[in-house]
Structure formats: C-alpha cells, structure tokens
Amino acid sequence: MSLDQDQQLHSGCHDKTTLCLDSSDSCELAKHPLQGLKLASHKVLERAQQTGRLRCSKCGGSRMFFCYTCCSLVGVSIQEIPNIKLPVKIDIIKHPNETDGKSTAIHAKILAPSDATIYTYPCIPEYEKDKVVLVFPGSEAVSVKDIQRCLGDRRKMKLHDHLEEPHPKRLKIEEVEGGTQAAKNPEAEATDEKSKVFPLQRVVFIDSTWNQTNKIITDERLQGLLQVELKTRKTCFWRHQKDKPDTYLSTIEAIYYFLLEFHQSFLVQEYNGEYDNLLFFYSYLHSVINKAKTSAAKCRGQL
Template identity: 30%
Template sequence: MSHSADPSNEIDALGLSLDSDILADSHGVTESIALECNTAGSLDLPEASPFDQFKIDSAHDVALGGRFKCGNCLRSFKLICPKCNVPLGHTPPHVDLPVSLDIYRHPSELIGKTTSTHAKLVADDQTEIYVDRLAKGDHKSLAQRYPDPKRVLLLYPSWDSVTLDQVEPGSFDKLVVIDGTWKQSRNMANVLSGCGFRPVRIAARKTLFWRYQPHDDFHLATIEAIYYFYRDYYSAFLESTAGPYDGRYDNLLFYFKVNFDVIQSYYRRNPERNFTSRKLGHDRYINYGSDEPADGNAGEEQEPLSDEHGAEAELGDEDGSSCGSLELVGDLAKDSQL
C-alpha cells in the first residue's frame, strides 16, 4: 500500500492499497531463509535502526517464531492468521486508540499482503475490518452503520481533504481507512464520501517501507499512514495538555518492525544476495555496518530478489502458498499499476 500526504498528486494516496506485481517466490529458497532465522537463534541487526525513534516493544522472539495452526480456521500460518486476524503463538502489545478505526478491504485484496491487519492485531477491541467492495447501492446499509456520518473521518487525500489541525476537537469519533487497489480504492472512496464522511490527510513523512515502489520516500505503507494519523491526532488535540508525545501509539508498528528486522538480518548475514535495485535508495537500505553497500548489491542492476529468492514474502501466508515460507507480516509493498 502506498500513501502520500499530497492531495494534488493523483497517484499519491492516503488510505489506499496499490497492487504489487512481486508476488511469486521460490519456496525452496524462502524456506531456507526462514530456517536460517530460526536456527540462528538471534537476529543480526545494526546497532542503529530507523525504528529507534519509536517506543516499540521488543519483537526479537516474535521474529524468530515458527508456524502455528489457527484455532479458528485450522490453517497453518507464521505468527498471525490473516484470515481470522489473530496472533499465533504470542501475545502482541496492546494499543489504546483515541478514535476507533474501521478498515474497508476490497474482496480482491490479498490478505497476506496488507499491513492494515497489523492495526487489528494490536488494537483488536477498537478496530474492525470489513471485506466489502462497496457499491452505490450500499449507502443504505452504511447509513445504518454510521447514523451520524459527519462524525466519521475518511483518510483520503481528496481535493477538499484537510489536516487534523483544521478539524474541530470532539467533532468525530471514527476513522475509516480504505484497503484495495488504486482503482478499487477510488471507487470505494466515492461511495464512502457520498455518505457524508469528512476527508482528512496526514502530514508528510518518509516511509520505512522496504519493498520496491516506483514513488518517492513520502509514500507510506498502510499501517504507517494509520499510525501517523494517530500521531497527528496527538499533536492536534492532546499535546497542549498532555505534554510531548510519549510513544503511546508506536506499537501500531510492531509487526512492521518485525518485517524490517528479519529483512535486515537476512541480508547482513548473506551480503552476496542481491537486494532489489528497483527500490528507490536500494543501495542505502540494508545496513551492512559500513559506508559502502556489499559487492553483491552494487554496480549493474540486478533482478528483484523477491522474484527469485522470496525474501520479501509475508508472515501470514499459508503453508504451500506462492510466497514460500519466509512470510513477513503484511503487505511489504503494494506497487501502483496505474
């Protein structure tokens, strides 16, 4: 999913999930990556991490966890069941959201590729995920669900969207985020905005997103956009009385950090592996502990590693799926197909 705070760019979108063409991976190689992470007993991480700026609970043991069978659907996944939106084999941190969150996911969206699930895992009691393509005929059912649509904010950078410092305090109690391809999301947004929801956008931030995307660093993954909405909420409505931000929403990025750490560890231990050169800033993304990228990651453009080795698959993909078994959590990058 790619997000931007700039409403003037048609491709740059808040609350939108963009398709990825990097899906198929080699099961054999990704199995060896997962096995290496588990048998090593630890992650090889740099001393400094971009996640050091957040107060996120330690995810070391979670990152090294194995596969578990979901007690609801009885299917085997690594760490989370994206079908039932439940953690497996561990208890995630809990985040108290100041405004409840509804996520509308298009039925065609790949559940193992969306980081919006992360919000449900850490804020289960305040997050709902609706699988719905949304059509114009849905206005009646939406009106029943949201009897006062003016109290609902839609995270979407339409021409009339505003930042939270332009919203009256106490005038809303629900945030709606859309999860689908860019084309699907625009159609879904038209339906939701037609219900009277108020569109908002977040301030611009740089992404910590690791997979290939053909946009600049200000395009965020879905969970990043959700997280920064709540950061903007704190700045707009709480900071004046509660003081400087204290990290209370940072664990929204808990599973996002799991992904980041596993990827960094794998490439640091295997510098001969080529990290995709199609990612913007690819030569600086993996921290090898020196100022220069490893020899295998410099020079002529290489094929994306996810196409051959699957080091960018997701936690939450089923055993035997096309993404192999490294299975990081969520939608490691939804690339625009426009």
C-alpha cells in the same frame, strides 16, 4: 512480496527462499527509519520465528505470528503482545481483491482489538458526516490540525439547517416550588454537552493497492466525509508501489501517523509513545527484511 514471504525470511546466503524482491521495490533501507519508538520487546517474535510456521487452530493455514485470515495469534499468546487503547475508533475498509497476506491492516486489529474494525467492501457502515473523517489524499483533503475546525463548521451547518426547520411551539413557563423557571429543553442541553466533546468519533482508512482505491472511494456511503491527508509522512514499506509517491503509506503506517498527529494536535497530555506499538509487528518485519536484503546483496557480491 506477500506477508507470507515476509514472515519466513532468514539471513542464510545459501537459502534460496531467503528473499524475493519485488521489481517495484524502490525503498532503500540501509538504516532503520523506525528508531526511537517505544516498543514492547520483540523477543517473543524472535522465538516464534525460530519455531517456524504453525497451523492456525481455526482455519488450518500455515502461519507465523498471526493468521491474517482469522485475525488470531499463532505461536504467540495474547499476554505476550501489546494491547493498545486508541483515542478514536478505527474502521478499515478492505478491498475484496486485496491479498490478506499483503495487508498490514491486520496489525491494527490484533494490537488494538477493541478499537479497530475491518470491513470487506462492499460492506461499509453508515457514517455521520460531522463526526467521521476519511484518511485519503483527495483534492480537497485537509491536514490533521484542521479536523476540529472543519468538523465544527459541519456541525454548525447541521445545527443551522435543523433550526431552519419548523418546530412545535415552546413549552410555556412552568410554576415550580420556590418560584418560576422556563421549562428545560432536553435537545438544547444535549447539544451543549456534545459541544464540549471533540467532534471526531471515528476514522476510516481504505486498505487496498492504490490502483484499487477508486472503486471504494467513489462509493456513495463515503461521499461527503471530510478527507484528511498525511502530507509530510514518508513510507518505509518494503513493498512500495511503483510510480507512486513515497507519501503513499501502508495502512498501518497511515493509522499510526494519523494517531500521532491527532494526539500532538488535540490531546492535552504530551505524547509518550502511546501508539508506537501499533508498529510492533511492522517494525520487526521491517528489520528482518532489511537484514535479509543486506545479506542477499553480500551473497551477490560473493558470486
């Protein structure tokens, strides 16, 4: 089911376009699994759904809520949706064959525009291996709680390798007013300052079907990045991929759960729903699709 279809679901039994279930859809949504989130009101989305699909002012495509091609809102103003500040920058590497309308990565870009960036493969930035992690369930992936220790070890190794390299002679003791002191080493001071800051600066996510990930994950620019796995989270995506475990999350789920665990593990303040609105569109679509499935089941029962 594409996002195009997701965005035009209605609950009427006689509407033949009400629902088109994927044969791979194995996710039972009898109850709403996204309860308890601190979300902005969905009234703006309800109104937009009643209005129906509109033309994107940039590309002319028929869209509802937002244009996944232009990363712009459609039928909704920027003042009516949440704007979320994230504790780390998010990069999303999108497979070129991933259908735009099926991707939830666009949710992050629209809701956290200053902190989320989408790149289409083969476009990948160069990353510093001791400051960036890749969220991917690789064989050597660690948990979110292990990030600080693992990146810290990498920084120590990097510093050790740097110290092993030949260096010019130290500056001599310099005379200064009021006595003598050793000349300051700016590089050492900078290192001391950086050590006081959490080493993680950016988190990378891959946006593709699980069968497409191999092309991206094996790219040399991602080699050596610390891989992080969200082992205990289960997807409630309505388009769950066949023969894949329920711990394989949609992109927006992975971003949300990563930030939630990051906050709970490393930030001093208690979590108070700061990133819940990353699921603003997702939770609404989930609710609409669940209702449509229930309605479709009732319709079949009446036949």
